[in-house]
Structure formats: C-alpha cells, structure tokens
Amino acid sequence: xxxxxxxxxxxxxxxxxEEKDFGFWLYLMSDAVIFAxxxxxxxxxxxxxxxxxxxxxxxxxxxxxxxxxLLLLSSATFGIAAVxxxxxxxxxxxxxxxxxxxxxxGFIYLEIDEFAGMIAEGxxxxxxxxxxxxxxxxxxxxxxxxxxLCWILVMMGQVYFKGIxxxxxxxxxxxxxxxxxxDIIWVLIFSVVYLPGLL
Amino acid sequence: MDIFGxxxxxxxxxxxxxxxxxxxxxxxxxxxxxxxxxxFGAWRxxxxxxxxxxxxxxxxxxxxxxALVMLVRGFVDAAMMRSQQAMAYNNEGYLPPDHFDQxxxxxxxxxxFFMAMPFLSGLANLIVPQQIGSRDVAFPFMNSVSLxxxxxxxxxxxxxxxxxxxxxxxxxxxxxxxxxxYTPGVGVDYWLWMVFISGFATxxxxxxxxxxxxxxxxxxxxxxxxxxxxxxxxxxxxLIIFAFPALTVACAMLILDRNFGFHFxxxxxxxxxxxYINLFWLWGHPEVYILILPAFGVFSEVVSTFSQKRLxxxxxxxxxxxxxxxxSFTVWLHHFFTMGSSAKVNSFFGTMTxxxxxxxxxxVFDWLLTMYRGRIIFKPxxxxxxxxxxxxxxxxxxxxxxxxxxxxxxxHNTTFLVAHFHNMIIPGVLFGYLAGYMYWFPKAFGFxxxxxxxxxxxxxxxxxxxxxxxxxxxxxxxGFPRRMEHYEIAAWQPHLIVAWVGAVIILLGMIxxxxxxxxSIRERNEALDLxxxxxxxxxxxxxxxxxxxPYNFAVLPKVEARDAWWDIKRRGVAYERPLxxxxxxxxxxxxxxxxxxxxxxxxxxxxIWWMWWLAxxxxxxxxxxxxxxxxxxxxxxxxxxxxxxxxxxARFEKLAKAPKNEMADDPGYAGEPAxxxxx
Numbered sequence: 112x113x114x115x116x117x118x119x120x121x122x123x124x125x126x127x128x129e130e131k132d133f134g135f136w137l138y139l140m141s142d143a144v145i146f147a148x149x150x151x152x153x154x155x156x157x158x159x160x161x162x163x164x165x166x167x168x169x170x171x172x173x174x175x176x177x178x179x180x181l182l183l184l185s186s187a188t189f190g191i192a193a194v195x196x197x198x199x200x201x202x203x204x205x206x207x208x209x210x211x212x213x214x215x216x217g218f219i220y221l222e223i224d225e226f227a228g229m230i231a232e233g234x235x236x237x238x239x240x241x242x243x244x245x246x247x248x249x250x251x252x253x254x255x256x257x258x259x260l261c262w263i264l265v266m267m268g269q270v271y272f273k274g275i276x277x278x279x280x281x282x283x284x285x286x287x288x289x290x291x292x293x294d295i296i297w298v299l300i301f302s303v304v305y306l307p308g309l310l
Numbered sequence: 311m312d313i314f315g316x317x318x319x320x321x322x323x324x325x326x327x328x329x330x331x332x333x334x335x336x337x338x339x340x341x342x343x344x345x346x347x348x349x350f351g352a353w354r355x356x357x358x359x360x361x362x363x364x365x366x367x368x369x370x371x372x373x374x375x376x377a378l379v380m381l382v383r384g385f386v387d388a389a390m391m392r393s394q395q396a397m398a399y400n401n402e403g404y405l406p407p408d409h410f411d412q413x414x415x416x417x418x419x420x421x422x423f424f425m426a427m428p429f430l431s432g433l434a435n436l437i438v439p440q441q442i443g444s445r446d447v448a449f450p451f452m453n454s455v456s457l458x459x460x461x462x463x464x465x466x467x468x469x470x471x472x473x474x475x476x477x478x479x480x481x482x483x484x485x486x487x488x489x490x491x492y493t494p495g496v497g498v499d500y501w502l503w504m505v506f507i508s509g510f511a512t513x514x515x516x517x518x519x520x521x522x523x524x525x526x527x528x529x530x531x532x533x534x535x536x537x538x539x540x541x542x543x544x545x546x547x548x549l550i551i552f553a554f555p556a557l558t559v560a561c562a563m564l565i566l567d568r569n570f571g572f573h574f575x576x577x578x579x580x581x582x583x584x585x586y587i588n589l590f591w592l593w594g595h596p597e598v599y600i601l602i603l604p605a606f607g608v609f610s611e612v613v614s615t616f617s618q619k620r621l622x623x624x625x626x627x628x629x630x631x632x633x634x635x636x637x638s639f640t641v642w643l644h645h646f647f648t649m650g651s652s653a654k655v656n657s658f659f660g661t662m663t664x665x666x667x668x669x670x671x672x673x674v675f676d677w678l679l680t681m682y683r684g685r686i687i688f689k690p691x692x693x694x695x696x697x698x699x700x701x702x703x704x705x706x707x708x709x710x711x712x713x714x715x716x717x718x719x720x721x722h723n724t725t726f727l728v729a730h731f732h733n734m735i736i737p738g739v740l741f742g743y744l745a746g747y748m749y750w751f752p753k754a755f756g757f758x759x760x761x762x763x764x765x766x767x768x769x770x771x772x773x774x775x776x777x778x779x780x781x782x783x784x785x786x787x788x789g790f791p792r793r794m795e796h797y798e799i800a801a802w803q804p805h806l807i808v809a810w811v812g813a814v815i816i817l818l819g820m821i822x823x824x825x826x827x828x829x830s831i832r833e834r835n836e837a838l839d840l841x842x843x844x845x846x847x848x849x850x851x852x853x854x855x856x857x858x859x860p861y862n863f864a865v866l867p868k869v870e871a872r873d874a875w876w877d878i879k880r881r882g883v884a885y886e887r888p889l890x891x892x893x894x895x896x897x898x899x900x901x902x903x904x905x906x907x908x909x910x911x912x913x914x915x916x917x918i919w920w921m922w923w924l925a926x927x928x929x930x931x932x933x934x935x936x937x938x939x940x941x942x943x944x945x946x947x948x949x950x951x952x953x954x955x956x957x958x959x960a961r962f963e964k965l966a967k968a969p970k971n972e973m974a975d976d977p978g979y980a981g982e983p984a985x986x987x988x989x
Contacts, residue, residue: 144556148555152559156580156582236572239573243574
C-alpha cells in the first residue's frame with residue numbers, strides 16, 4: 112500500500128479547496144461562539160447548586176487529567192497522520208487515524224462513565240442550574256468529539272477505498288482543524304470547569 | 311412508549327371555528343398548489359429543475375416565493391389582531407385569549423424568521439454572485455441545504471396551524487412563562503424547533519456568502535469596488551456567523567428545560583431566567599441589523615440607479631455599514647432596561663443605542679445627497695426608497711427616545727414600542743425588500759413588473775402604515791399595553807379603530823402586490839427585458855442576460871472602477887463577444903439538499919411530538935445523506951464551449967432587438983468633475 116494517488120490539482124481546484132478551508136474556519140469561529148455562550152452560562156450558573164452537589168463534590172481530578180491526556184495525545188497522533196498524508200503514505204495515514212480514533216473513543220468512554228456515575232449519585236442535570244450548565248457544556252463538547260469520531264471513520268473509509276486523492280487530502284485537513292479545535296475547547300473546559308472546581 | 315408520542319386526535323383543530331378555518335385554508339392551499347402542478351403536468355419540471363437545483367438564482371427565487379407566502383400568512387395574523395382589538399372594548403371580541411396569544415406569537419415569528427430572513431437570503435442569492443462577477447456561490451450544495459432547512463422551519467410553522475397549537479409566549483418566548491411549568495403542550499416546542507432548524511440554515515447561508523464575497527470576486531473587483539448591496543450582505547453575513555450561535559444556544563437550553571427537566575431558566579433549583587433574555591437579545595439585536603443592512607443595500611442601489619448618479623459618499627456608506635455591524639453587538643440590553651441592572655449599566659447601553667443612530671444618520675444623508683441634483687425617475691422601487699427615507703427617520707427619532715432608560719421605563723411593553731419597531735422594520739426592512747423585489751424582478755424572470763400596480767401598492771402601503779401605526783404611538787402614551795386581548799378603557803378604542811382602518815389600507819397594498827404579479831405575468835410580452843439592463847443599471851448584475859444564463863457570465867468581466875457596469879458601458883466595451891468561448895465547469899444538480907431539508911422537517915416534527923424513534927430515524931437519514939454526499943467526488947459537470955456559444959448566440963440575438971440605453975452624462979457632485987458621456 113504505497114501512494115498511488117493522483118495528486119495533480121488544477122488551479123481551479125486549488126481555489127475550491129481554499130474556499131472550503133476558509134468556510135470551515137468560519138464555521139469553527141461560529142462554533143467557538145456557541146462554546147463561548149456555554150462557558151458564559153456555566154460561569155453564571157456555577158454557584159447555583161441549589162443545595163445539591165457542588166463542583167468539589169462531583170469532579171474527579173484523576174479522571175479529568177486522564178481525559179485531557181487522551182485528547183491531547185489524540186491531537187498529536189492526528190498530527191502524525193497529517194505528516195504521513197503529506198508524504199503520501201496511505202498505510203501510515205490509516206494506522207494513525209485508527210490510533211486517533213481509539214484515543215478519542217477512550218475519552219468518550221471516560222466521559223460517559225463520568226456522566227453515568229454522576230447521574231447514579233443523584234447529581235444529574237435535572238438536579239440544579241449548576242449541573243444543567245455543566246452537563247450541557249461538557250456534553251456539547253463530547254457530542255462534537257463523537258461527530259469527530261464518525262468523521263474519522265468516514266475518512267478512513269475514503270482513504271482506504273479512494274486512496275490519497277486531492278479531495279480526500281483536503282477533507283482530512285479540515286478534519287484536522289476540527290479535531291485540534293476540540294482539543295483547544297477541552298483545554299478551556301479543563302481550566303475553567305474542572306480546575307477551579309477542585310482547587 | 312407510544313409510537314405517536316404525545317400526538318393524539320385531540321391535536322386537530324376542531325375545538326374552534328376560527329382555528330379550524332385557519333387549518334382548512336392551510337391544507338387547501340397546499341392541495342391547490344399540488345393540484346396546480348399536477349394540472350399543468352409540471353411535476354417533472356419542478357423536481358428536476360427546482361427541487362434539485364443548486365443554481366443560486368433558482369434558490370433565490372424559491373426563497374422569495376417562500377417569503378411572499380409567509381408575508382401573506384403574517385399579514386393575516388396582523389389583520390386578525392387589529393380586528394380583535396378594534397372591537398374588544400368591554401367585550402371579549404371574537405378571539406379567546408389563548409387564540410389571540412397564539413396569533414401575536416406567530417405573527418412575530420413568521421415576519422422575522424420566515425418572511426424577512428428568506429426574503430433577505432433570496433435577494434442575496436439572486437444578486438450577489440452576479441454583482442461580484444461570479445458564476446455561483448462558493449458552496450452551491452450547502453446553499454441548497456440552507457434553502458430546504460429554512461423551508462422545513464416554515465413548513466413546521468404552517469403545520470402548527472393544523473396539528474396542535476402554536477406558542478402563546480410571543481415571538482421572543484421569554485421564560486419562565488415559556489417554561490414547561492406555565493406553558494405545557496407543544497406550542498413553545500413548535501417555536502423552539504422551527505427557530506433552531508432555520509437558525510442552522512441561516513448560519514450556513516452566512517458562511518456561504520462571506521466566503522463567496524471574499525473569494526469569488528471577478529478580476530479587478532476589489533473590496534472597495536463592491537456594490538453597496540454586496541457590502542451589506544457581507545457585513546450581515548459576519549453578523550449572522552457571530553450572532554446566530556447565541557440563538558442556537560438559547561433555544562437548545564430552553565429545549566432541554568422543557569423536554570428533559572433541566573434548570574437553565576426555571577424559577578427553582580438555581581435556574582436563571584434573565585440569562586435567556588441576555589442570550590436571546592445577544593442574537594436579537596444584531597438580527598435587527600442583519601435584516602436591515604441588506605435593505606439599506608437595496609436602497610443604495612435603487613437610489614443611485616434612479617437618480618442616474620453615482621452613489622454619494624460610497625466610502626462613508628461602507629464605513630457606516632461596518633460601524634453599525636460592530637455597534638450592533640453593544641446595545642442588546644436596551645431590550646430590557648427594566649430588568650433592573652444598575653443605573654451605570656443602563657446608561658452605558660442607552661448611550662451606545664444613541665450612538666448607533668449616528669452611522670445610520672450618515673447613510674440617510676448620503677442617500678439624500680445622491681438624489682440631490684440627480685435626474686430622479688419615480689419608478690416603484692424609487693417610491694419605496696423615498697417613502698422609507700421619510701418614514702424611517704420618524705421611527706429613528708422614537709428609537710432615540712426609547713434609548714433613554716427613564717423614558718423606556720415609562721414606555722416599556724406599551725404599544726409605543728410596538729409602533730417604534732414597526733416604524734423601523736416596515737419601511738426599513740419590508741420596503742427595502744419590496745423595492746429589491748420590483749427592482750430585480752426582470753433580472754430573475756426577463757420581464758418587468760407592472761409599474762401602475764406597483765405604484766398603487768406603494769401608496770396603499772405607506773398611507774396604511776401611517777394610519778395603522780401612528781395611533782399606536784398615541785395609545786402607548788395613553789398606557790395601552792401591547793398584546794391586550796380586551797380592555798375596559800373607552801379612550802383607547804377610537805385609536806384602535808383608526809389602526810384597524812390602517813390595516814385595511816395595507817390589505818389593499820397586499821392586494822395590489824398580488825394584482826401586480828398577475829397582471830405582469832399576463833402582459834409580460836409588453837414589458838420584456840431583452841437587454842438584461844432594463845433600468846440602465848450601474849452594477850454587474852445588469853451585464854448578464856435576463857434571466858441570467860446558468861453560468862451568469864460566459865466570460866468573467868474585468869472590473870476597473872466602482873459602478874463596474876456603468877464604467878464598462880461608458881468605455882464603450884459593453885457586450886463585446888470573445889473570439890472563442892471556453893468550457894465552463896458547473897455544479898451538478900442533486901436531491902441531497904431537499905432530502906436533508908425534508909428529514910430536518912420530520913426530525914423537528916418528531917421532536918415536538920416526542921416520537922423519538924422517528925427523530926432518530928430522520929437524523930440517521932441526514933447523517934447518511936451527508937456521508938454519501940461527502941464521499942462523492944464527482945459533483946461537477948462541464949458545459950462545453952459550443953453549448954455556451956449557443957446560449958450566448960440567442961442572448962445576442964435578443965440584445966440586437968433591445969432598445970439601447972441612453973448613456974446620459976453623469977452629473978457629478980461638488981468638487982468632482984462631471985463624468986464624460988459615452989462616445
């Protein structure tokens with residue numbers, strides 16, 4: 112499995128890919144505003160525990176640290192996949208995308224486990240304004256990661272069946288933007304939600 | 311779990327004659343459209359040329375058709391409210407409170423989300439690519455998805471008239487009233503899901519147009535040569551991208567509160583209802599400018615074309631547009647001065663509100679000075695523009711009054727406010743879009759709209775506006791709260807009867823619009839636009855044929871000045887044919903957009919009625935369609951040079967028969983030499 116790809120790109124296609132990249136950046140900006148609103152809401156509501164559990168009661172530093180490690184590592188492995196992409200090595204792209212997928216899936220597992228545990232302890236989103244805001248902010252990020260996982264699978268399929276063609280490479284670049292963007296959001300969640308809640 | 315969720319036979323509107331007749335009109339309207347398509351044997355044409363089209367011009371036309379249909383629906387609501395209030399002194403009128411509340415809620419929702427927004431998207435789609443000398447928008451397929459998701463939202467609006475009841479929480483759906491504790495039932499959920507879905511569509515449109523204007527301009531079309539309409543769409547797109555997420559978040563949270571027991575905005579367990587109102591207006595105020603800036607763009611085009619003069623103060627108009635866009639994010643709190651923020655907070659937002667009227671004032675002077683010493687032609691679009699200028703200034707003045715927090719405390723929730731924002735939105739937005747509709751109609755269809763009926767419509771609209779809304783200012787002063795279903799104070803009734811007369815005059819304006827369309831279609835052969843340039847226009851959309859070829863420009867124009875088309879005509883190089891045409895790559899038609907739209911509508915309906923299995927199924931269809939589409943690398947086709955030549959041959963044949971535009975000299979303004987006439 113070496114690069115069989117036809118990477119000759121017409122100037123018009125280059126323009127098309129630039130348009131798509133720019134449009135995707137704009138989408139990310141728009142998504143960033145969604146997260147900004149969720150962060151603002153969280154900060155407004157973090158004190159509204161309504162006699163129920165507070166951040167100190169429900170957050171676990173170990174788990175948050177493990178989630179952070181998995182997601183940051185997955186960004187690194189995606190980076191390796193991107194390097195393999197520009198070298199045109201299809202096998203390596205597939206391998207590192209698979210590793211990225213597993214790390215991301217591990218993150219989602221930890222998050223679902225955290226949510227399930229909280230709900231079982233009576234600290235579900237229906238308990239208080241604080242928990243509603245927490246579940247929505249972190250859950251929205253988790254939903255994005257889940258979409259990202261599906262996208263990784265689709266792109267692995269495309270790389271496998273189509274090879275590293277120009278449109279596939281262009282899509283992988285945008286998937287990379289998305290994946291790293293989610294990493295940045297997670298770093299913010301870690302610093303704005305988990306750390307102050309535990310310190 | 312029941313497969314129909316909470317949908318039962320009691321959801322059908324047989325409980326009231328008024329509701330049942332509304333439902334009947336909706337159902338019969340749908341059947342009539344389907345019947346007409348069947349009668350004319352046009353299903354194949356509708357399917358292959360419209361539903362699956364990714365051509366920005368066709369998408370624009372569908373948007374505007376949707377907007378006009380919803381305009382009728384929104385107007386019927388308005389007329390019902392005016393009738394109720396005119397008669398409901400010391401009696402119940404003909405509408406029970408619950409029904410009246412649904413009507414004012416649907417009126418606002420329809421007019422903002424499903425009349426004004428589609429009208430805006432429609433005009434932008436139709437015109438922007440042609441104005442910048444492009445062959446299409448940046449993302450033609452995403453454009454089709456936006457269209458059909460918007461239509462899905464509007465479809466839910468119409469379905470709410472037949473199945474279940476609509477929200478009674480006003481078009482803003484403030485909690486805690488809109489929460490499940492005080493408003494159970496599906497009404498608010500209808501509102502939430504239709505706004506959520508169409509908001510998604512609008513965000514995609516915003517991204518699409520920003521990229522289009524940034525990346526797809528013709529050679530030489532620099533940012534400071536863009537026509538004003540394109541500039542305003544550009545800024546509106548920026549506002550859409552940054553403002554609509556706030557609406558999405560507010561809606562999502564209220565959905566979670568209502569359906570899953572969250573406590574974002576509830577009264578108990580740490581909910582904070584003011585957070586909704588902040589998020590809502592963080593979107594809502596920029597939204598006002600998202601709607602009005604493109605209308606300002608239309609006025610700029612119209613006033614310059616029909617004054618036969620270059621636009622006065624182009625740079626200042628662009629700067630004012632940018633300034634308004636920026637400031638629009640700094641005034642949202644003026645929608646709830648009475649929330650009880652500190653005096654300092656209120657005075658900050660009051661001051662910003664007063665400041666935002668400055669760039670708007672700059673624009674008004676620029677338009678006036680464009681008309682000054684121009685040779686004004688009083689066609690209907692120009693009439694709407696002049697009517698706007700006069701009326702909008704009055705609304706602006708009442709806005710500056712309301713910007714003062716102490717005054718706002720007096721006027722809050724009275725009809726003074728209702729009069730104010732209708733005084734901004736009817737002339738500022740609706741007149742602008744109607745002017746655009748009449749101005750660009752020939753570009754879309756190849757014949758002009760009847761001017762006599764256009765003029766009549768204008769006079770009915772403007773007189774009707776004054777008669778309908780000036781009494782509301784007075785009523786507000788008299789302490790008449792908005793959204794009153796009946797009242798016991800005799801002094802209010804005369805004003806409400808006058809306002810009802812105004813609504814009747816506006817009804818005549820609506821009828822004139824309909825007659826204008828019918829008469830124009832029947833007499834189209836007498837008003838054909840053979841040249842593609844019926845008004846002796848100034849910007850590039852008039853360089854294409856009417857209606858424009860699928861690729862707009864067989865040869866991309868070279869732009870050397872502002873008012874690019876005028877400049878090309880003046881240099882005598884208009885309508886030059888190349889020695890040879892080239893192949894043109896075009897996007898393929900696809901049903902994927904309409905499938906996503908229908909699935910989006912089904913998803914919304916299922917979520918409203920708690921048919922979760924159906925909602926998941928619809929989401930799966932959407933995901934599958936997106937994955938299918940995203941794996942399709944063969945989404946374009948080539949139109950060969952000979953096909954292009956055939957279309958262009960026909961175009962130039964028509965052009966030869968067309969009357970020539972007179973290139974009169976271009977009267978300059980102080981300090982600038984008059985432009986030279988064409989040779």
